[in-house]
Amino acid sequence: MAHQDDLIATDIDAYLKAQEEKSMLRFITCGSVDDGKSTLIGRLLYDSKMIFEDQLNALESDSKKMGTQGEEIDFALLVDGLAAEREQGITIDVAYRFFSTDKRKFIVADTPGHEQYTRNMATGASTADVAILLIDARKGVLTQTRRHSFIASLLGIKHVVLAVNKMDLVDYDQKVLTDIELEYREFAKNFGFKQIVSIPVSALKGDNILNHSENTPWYNGPCLLEYLETVEVDDDRQTADFRMPVQWVNRPNLDFRGFSGSIASGTVRVGDSVKALPSAKESKIKSIVTYDGELDYAVAGEAVTLTLEDEIDISRGDVIAGKDNPPEVADQFEAKIIWMSDEAMLPGRPYLFKTSNKMMPGVVTDLKNKVNVNTLEETAAKKLELNEIGRCNINLDSQIAFDPYDTNREMGSFIIIDRMTNNTVGVGMIDFALRRASNIHWQAMDVDKEARAEQKHQKPAVLWFTGLSGSGKSTVANIVEKRLFARGRHTYVLDGDNVRHGLNKDLGFTDADRVENIRRVGEVSKLMVDAGLMVMTSFISPFKTERRMVREMMGEGEFIEVFVDTPIEVCAERDPKGLYKKAKAGEIKNFTGFDSPYEEPERADIHVKTAEFAAEKCADQIIEYLEENGYLNANGNGQR
Amino acid sequence: MTKTLTHLKRLEAESIQIMREVAAEAENPVMLYSIGKDSSVMLHLAMKAFYPSKPPFPVMHVDTTWKFREMIEFRDRICKENGLDLIVHINEEGVKEGVGPFTHGSATHTDVMKTQALKQAIDKYKFDAAFGGARRDEEKSRAKERVFSFRSAQHRWDPKNQRPELWSVYNTRKAQGESIRVFPLSNWTELDIWQYIHLENIEIPSLYLSEKRPVVERDGQLFMVDDDRMPLRDGETPEMKMVRFRTLGCYPLTGAVESEASTLTDVIQEMLLTTTSERQGRVIDHDSAASMEKKKQEGYF
The missing domain is CATH 2.40.30.10 (Translation factors)
Incomplete structure (x- = not known):
């Protein structure tokens, strides 16, 4: 590790002092397979002497064993981590690498260039300030370059380095660089990059990585490391509007109440007027507390604890912002x-x-x-x-x-x-x-759910019947409705017949449409429960997630899941609508139980088995449940 | 009014944010404390993160019973001074069976007294999040580990199935019985750790500093005779030598280096001028290239 080697040996204290003043830069490297990303990073680590001797020995032996560079050192092996990928010879995930010079510490996200790995590049880009796009000098701007630029721009990267690599293979021809740069600038003009710098390099040979290369006398710009050491990226963050998401409320005792968080943007001073959101309550900064003493001001990137002049209610999830320019x-x-x-x-x-x-x-x-x-x-x-x-x-x-x-x-x-x-x-x-969002204001109504339920002397709820086609959902639901009606209850049954032809006639049977179908039925049920009704719904509703969604739409105790558990063979034999026959013949697609899954409830509130018991008996079981759980008490409401 | 945040300040802020997130979202977090320099930094950061409160979680040391004596004294004193709630876990079954590095070899000893013991402890106390001091620069396989690293109910790590981790938005959700290992020092390098210890004046065990210690040379490495449980081989007599340790662990498994560096700055100076990286002193890592990855899949931290 050779930073200012002399200083290390002669004046270690001065050296440490200088090192402790370094800034930090996070960047991402992206390129297609074989563009030489791993080689570039390996080269940066190697040339900035961040490789120790034993690692170097390992690298040399690995290079001989599985390297792709013959007798030469394969820098890529320094960077490629997991065993599986080393065998495959490709980078399959985001790897973070570190090196530093006398001016800066660098964190590099090395991300794969494979078609299917958008997610990895997005991950690496999310914390990076600069993107290095590797372009093979022989191939120029490719589809992948466009993709990488788009993702970098999507994730908010403003500084791009076009590292035109393998210049040694095109005889360090200036025209190659100029052509690529022109083409790139044209197609990147809508990406919102603040700065694009192109540098002719050879990761393998080391040209223009740490030092200006003699092979490109025509190139006057910075070499790669020089650019990375000097690019300014974070001055904007400190001058932006002040925001601090509250992570943790700090209450060591009754006398201290602070709000801990990392400042997302801007600067905050003691005495500043602030606003807590979403409550919009206002106060002033009383102190900025840290373990190392109180601060007069703090800036974006610092982790602090704020105390306020007034006791206003703030909790985790809130944001403290400047009073005059709060976020939406x-x-x-x-x-x-x-x-x-x-x-x-x-x-x-x-x-x-x-x-x-x-x-x-x-x-x-x-x-x-x-x-x-x-x-x-x-x-x-x-x-x-x-x-x-x-x-x-x-x-x-x-x-x-x-x-x-x-x-x-x-x-x-x-x-x-x-x-x-x-x-x-x-x-x-x-x-x-x-x-x-800001325009809909919920009106608190005097005639509310409780009032309507009371008027009907009942406890409103939805009995959600789920099961395969032909399992007997509608049959049982209809019997239950008759029984309830006979007892003077206000009821309604929602099923495929009255919903699919009207409200949901625009929906088919793809997974997406099934989800939407259930969502709408859930919303309608919710309104009916709000109106004070006892609702029975009869839909296959094959996915757990959607059933849970409906459960969560409703109040406590308002959703009763009834699993109509009938083996598929029995359903197929009954086949009341002739659907199983058609599904078998391949005439209908996405049929539950055939080519579309049914996810059984794990903990249904009521579990009925129509293959073993008659429908009337199953209805008895449900009525019994309603009685036992206080849904059918004489005065109806208020027995929860 | 702006300030330039140094790299150490940024790393510090990132670690603090990670710790606060765990404190806010985990039900029963714990900080694993190994007494080494990284743990010392992590503990210092925890004191900062929650100040003026104390860290809202206990500190746990998995004691293999073969640690340097000084480590144990240091541990007890530091936790007391900082007012921390210390849990010490020992695999009592291992102790009963007399498992130790001399009798069972380093692999078995580490597996039983460290890997198994850690699993036991996490199950026993039902911790759902455990901070560890691992860094991505330590080893190739760690370069890709997430800050929030998910473990199955069997404590396994699946490198192929890691959650994407973007920005500083951390997914702390897990099912019953599953747990998360959290590495707040992920983005620190060894040099950062030393610089921070120097800058913040963080106390570390004096084993890191050279002094005259009784050692024997064995298989090309120097081992300290820390107590009388170490059986001496024929011809071995402990010699007093100026030595220090680059990493701290079980004394029979931790090689010493001869050195004159008796102050923190001397150590940093020596480290910067030397060319052998830190893990070479640890016997357990002398294995094939993918060894750490395999150990992690098995639940080694």
Whole structure:
């Protein structure tokens, strides 16, 4: 490790002092397979002497064993990590690498150039300030270059280095560089990059990486490292409007109440007037507390604890901002989404959304279009598959304070989490709030759900029948309705017959349409429950996620899941609508149980088996449940 | 009014943000404390992250019973001074069976007293998030590990199935029984750690500094005779030598280096001028290139 070698030996204290003043830069390298990314990073590590002797020995022996450079050192082997990928010879995930010079510490995200790995590049780009796009001098600007530029721009990178690599293979010809640069500038003009710098390099030979190369006397710009050491990237963040998402409320004792968080943007001073969002309550900064003493002011990137002059209610998930230029508050947005899961994103399906400090349920209400990353064409879409990028409307369960991603990364980004697997399935960048959010004000009505229920002397709820086609859902639901009606209850049955022909006649049987079908039925049921009715719904409703969505729409105890559990052979034999016959003959597609899955409930509230018991008996079982759980008490309401 | 944030300030802020996120979202977090220099930095960051509160989680040391004596004293004193809630976990079954590095070899000893012991402890206390001091620059396979690294209920790590991690938005969700290992020092390098210890004046065990210690040379490495459990081979007599340690672990498995560096700056100076990276002193890592990855899949931290 040879930074200022002399100083290390002669004056270690001066050396350390200088090192402790270094700044930091995060960048990403992207390029296609064989463009030489790993070689470039390996070269930076090697040339900045960040490789220790034992690592070098290992590298030399690895190079001989599995290198692709004959007897020479294969720098790529320094960087390629996981065993599986080393065997395949490709980089399959984002790897972070570190090196430093006397001026800066660098964090490099090395991301793969493979077609299917949009998600990895987006991951690396999300924290990078600079993107190095590798271009093979012999091949010029390719489809991949366009894709990488688009993703870099989508993730908000403003500084791009065009590293035209393998210049040694084109005889260090200046024209090659100029042509590529011209072509690139033309097609990148709409990407919103602040700065594009092109540098002729050879990662393999080391030209223009650390030092100006004698092979390119015609090139007067900075060499790669020089550029990385000097590019200014973060002055804008400190002069932007002040925002601090509250991560943790700090209450060591009754006398201290502070709000801990990392400043997302801007500067905050003691005495500043601030506003907490979404509550919009105002106060002044009393102190900026840190372990190392109180500060007069703090800037973007610092992790601090703020105390306020007034006791206003602030909790995790809120944002503290300057009083005069606060962020917007909304629960409905237009946003760009990158999908990262094998299971497609379906509009209407509930997911969890997490911003930097708040997690809440929500849905993608509308997928407007998806973008082809190679051609940048926008096309209509019903769902978003792995590595696809789409523009969507999003509806969150609660309001958040936000800024558009393009102006503030921390305040405009979110991840999407699957509620069953807990995996991160997508990420999003907010463009703007939909106006509807601020315009709809819920009117608190005097005649409310309780009042309506009381008037009918009943406890409203939905009995949600789920099961295969022909399992007997409608039969049982109709008997239950008759029984309830006979007892003077106010009821309604929603089923395929009265919904598919009207409300949902625009929907088919694809997964996306099934989700939407259930969502609408759920919403209608909710309104009916609000109206005080006892509702029975009879839909296959094959997906757990949607049934859970409906359950969560309703109040506690208002959703009763009835699993009509009938073996598929029995259903197929009954075949009341002749559908199984058609499905077998291949005349209808997406038929549940055949080529579309049915996910059985794990903990249904009521489990009936029509193959073993007559429909009347099953209805008895349901009425019994309603009685035992206080739904049918004489005075109806208030027995929860 | 602007300030230039140094790289150490940025790393510090990132680590603090990660710790606060865990404190806010995990139900029962714990900080794994190995007493080494990285752990010392992590503990210092935890004191900063929640100030004026104390870290809202306990600190846990998985004690293999073969640590340097000084480490144990240091551990108890530091936790006491900082007012931290310390949990010490020992694999009692291993102790009963007399598992140790001399009798069972380094692999078995580490597996039983460290890997298995850690799993036991996490199951016993039902911790759902555990901070560890691992860094991405330590080893090739770690370069790709997430800050929030998900473990199955069997404590396994699946490198092919890691959650995407963007910005500083961390997914802390998991199912019952599953847990998350959190690495707040992911983006620190060894040099950053030393610089920060120097800048912040963080106390570390004096084993990192050279002094005269009783050692024997064995298989080309120097080992300290820390107590009388170390069986001496024929011809071995402990000699007093000026030595220090680059990493701290079980004394029979941790090679010493001869050195005159008896102050922190001397050590940093020597480290910068030397050309052998830090993990070479650790016996467990002398294995095939993919060894660490395999160990992680098996649940080694």
